[in-house]
Amino acid sequence: MTEAAQLTEDALNAAAARGDAAFADADNVDDMYLTFALADEEYGVGIGVVTEIVGMQRIMSVPDMPHYVKGVINLRGKVIPLMDARLRFGMEERPYDDRTVVIVMDVADALIGLIVDGVSEVLEIPPSQVDAHGQFGKGGRSVISGIGKIGERVSILLDVQVLVSDSDISLPADML
Secondary structure (H helix, E strand, O other): OOHHHHHHHHHHHHHHHHOHHHHHOHHHHOOEEEEEEEOOEEEEEEHHHEEEEEEOOOOEOOOOOOOOEEEEEEEOOEEEEEEEHHHHOOOOOOOOOOOOEEEEEEEOOEEEEEEEOEEEEEEEOOHHHEEEHHHOOOOOOOOEEEEEEEOOEEEEEEOHHHHOOOHHHOOOHHHO
16 A cells, blocks of 8 residues: 555545444535645545545556656456646646645546545535635636635645636556
C-alpha cells in the first residue's frame, strides 16, 4: 500500500471513529467531503461520489483529448479516464510522486479519476459553514459549489457534475 493510500485509509477510519453515526446517518453524507491538496490549497468533493482512492498507475494515453485528460487506466477490468486536477484548473504541472493519488468518482453512472497532489481527510462541513457559490461563477455554472469553513480551515468545494461535464472528456462507448 502506498503512503498516500495508507493516509487515506487512516483518514477515513479516523472520520468513522470520530462520529460513529457520521457514516451511518444518511443525512450526514451530504455534508461529508473528501479533502485533498492541489498546490497550496485545499479542495473537497462530496464523499457520496467517491468510490475509492488508488495510487498512481500506468496511464495509457488517448489521442484527441484535452491536455488535462492524461489518458485512461484499467482498474480491475474497468477503463477509467483520468483528469489531472492541476491542469484542469490551469495550474502548473508537476511530476507525480508517492503522495499523488487518483480519486475515483462515480458521476452520473460513469467512473472518472481525478489526479490530485494528495488526500487530506474526510470532513463534515454543515451547510451553515458553506458560503454559496453564486459569487464564483461567470453567470453560468461554476466548478466551485462553495467555500467550506471549519474553524480557520477553508476548503474549496467542487461541483463534480460541472467539473466533468466538458464533452471533451467523454470516451467512445466501445472503450467503456
